[in-house]
Amino acid sequence: MSNRLPLVFSLLLALALTSLLPAAAQPSMPGEPAIPAGAYTGRSLNVHLISPANYTFYDFKANETLTVAVTNPTGSRMTAYIALYRHNKWNVLGKLGEVGPGENRTLSYPLNFSYHGRTAETDQLGIAAGFDGTYSGNIIHVGENWAPYENRLASTLSLFGVPMAGLLLGILAMIMGRVFSVTQREHIRHRIFFISRPAELLADVITSPLFWLFELACGAVLVAIILFFTLSDISPDIGWLIFLLGGAAAIFMPVVYLVAAWAFKYYRRQTFRLMVSMFTWGIMATLIAFLINTACTLLIGAVVGKSVAFAIAAVLVAPVTEETSKGTGVLILSGRRDFGGLLDGILYGFAIGMGFAFIENWLYFAVNANPVHVGGVMEWAYDMLYRSLLDSLGHGCFTGATGAFVGYFKARRPAGGFAVKGFLLGLPVAMVLHSSFNLLDVIGSTVPTAFGIPLPLFDPLLTLVIFVFYICLGIYLQAREKHERPGTG
Structure with a gap:
């Protein structure tokens, strides 16, 4: 979209941008489930981060693969999703994959990082898995170093x-x-x-x-x-x-x-x-x-x-x-x-x-x-x-x-x-x-x-x-x- 807006919109857009948390991934995808915020904050799902917890970037944009191990504590098959905390709410990014009953499975998701003007950023990501509208979740943190x-x-x-x-x-x-x-x-x-x-x-x-x-x-x-x-x-x-x-x-x-x-x-x-x-x-x-x-x-x-x-x-x-x-x-x-x-x-x-x-x-x-x-x-x-x-x-x-x-x-x-x-x-x-x-x-x-x-x-x-x-x-x-x-x- 063209950025040639009138003066007032340039400033108002700047005001809005300063209030946004930096994003490590794409915005919410249409059609994804509305997972309750409490599913993430409850930390009831066993999630272990396998990929690095901190990244160093040398270019304006970079692609990295987030890899986590998710354990299904229930006796039913669960669908796991990944979300980003942004605008004071959780935004579902996409589907991670399926986890069988009692299974510990390694799941991956591509994240697109981009520079937002800050040397160091920390993204708060949520992993939630559930079935029949019942979800369990947990939070992981990924750090970004843009100094180079x-x-x-x-x-x-x-x-x-x-x-x-x-x-x-x-x-x-x-x-x-x-x-x-x-x-x-x-x-x-x-x-x-x-x-x-x-x-x-x-x-x-x-x-x-x-x-x-x-x-x-x-x-x-x-x-x-x-x-x-x-x-x-x-x-x-x-x-x-x-x-x-x-x-x-x-x-x-x-x-x-x-x-x-x-x-x-x-x-x-x-x-x-x-x-x-x-x-x-x-x-x-x-x-x-x-x-x-x-x-x-x-x-x-x-x-x-x-x-x-x-x-x-x-x-x-x-x-x-x-x-x-x-x-x-x-x-x-x-x-x-x-x-x-x-x-x-x-x-x-x-x-x-x-x-x-x-x-x-x-x-x-x-x-x-x-x-x-x-x-x-x-x-x-x-x-x-x-x-x-x-x-x-x-x-x-x-x-x-x-x-x-x-x-x-x-x-x-x-x-x-x-x-x-x-x-x-x-x-x-x-x-x-x-x-x-x-x-x-x-x-x-x-x-x-x-x-x-x-x-x-x-x-x-x-x-x-x-x-x-x-x-x-x-x-x-x-x-x-x-x-x-x-x-x-």
Whole structure:
């Protein structure tokens, strides 16, 4: 199943995962008997563990055969089952075999072990045998030592991940250095607050570097949450590497897309500072959407259950809260008199989406789709590449729709609340696009996978179509504007 879920689901899934006991075997199989819990805790069956009680693992997954000797204390033939204690209950894994009256028989069962982020784990397994609904049972414990695999994982992340992260950050530094050299002569109009119109005053506030600090502080709250859940779910030496490498991967493409969007408007280009203001607004919007999404999901889950709540919130709640929190930034910025038309609105909305994608991707890379949860470093790298390239575009394209309507109506009549009308018309469009993306993601999760890697088919196509449309529209609008201005063309 695809793991590209909205921000709130990444965190909620992390909360759920931290509460689960590590599993040494597959989940309960359908059709197996419901054996009373007391059958295991009563320890009335003679069970002797023959296979090792402790295993050491060098890879993310391993298969081992559990072998036990079971003695039938009754005069009737008994069927023995094996169960795993998980979620505070016993879950039957499968059938061990038949044991004749008074017989002592050796039985085996294949166990599939996988790394869950902890160096040492102990699995509690129950063996129960019975007939006619009467069961006797006992408990055995199997230890797992994942230290060798953790050392290998940490070495891989250090040898390959750290240099790659350094390269990405170095490229960003060069890009931003070049942008600074081009924009250092930019002048952004400042006004004295008491002579400004309220809309202009509010727009001036959100473009102030002091307000940027507030927005970054909001993002830092979620970054702290990311770090907390990363370190609580994974051993610290690996957790810190995953957190830092995930952050480097999360910021790279959003900033590249931000600069590309700014440079795309080659004719009457807006100041880069305004693009940065929208980027930081997107960072703040992640916290706003996170709080509302989490509250709504928990409320829905209390009524219909967690799994159904996830689906409902993905399609109906998250698009509304996220697009509203993001799109409001474009509406406020439209209070500036130098806010351009339709293309400026698209680019400002896109910039907000990049700020939002940065924080959301960081949470995703470090908590929901880290190497522990996806099954290895290569799978992690695939997820980071896919989400950075395509999913980041989604947030920009969706909010760009809101910005397009705001810019279009603002250009038609700068005063008179036309920008608000554009916001009220554009916001539903952004919500529908976002909701369709999430719905298609759910559909795409049912598509068969190759080599254990998800093959998303539908939602990236939607994003790419919108993105190409924006590019074509932007080229057309700039060519027309240049031709229509006196003295040009």
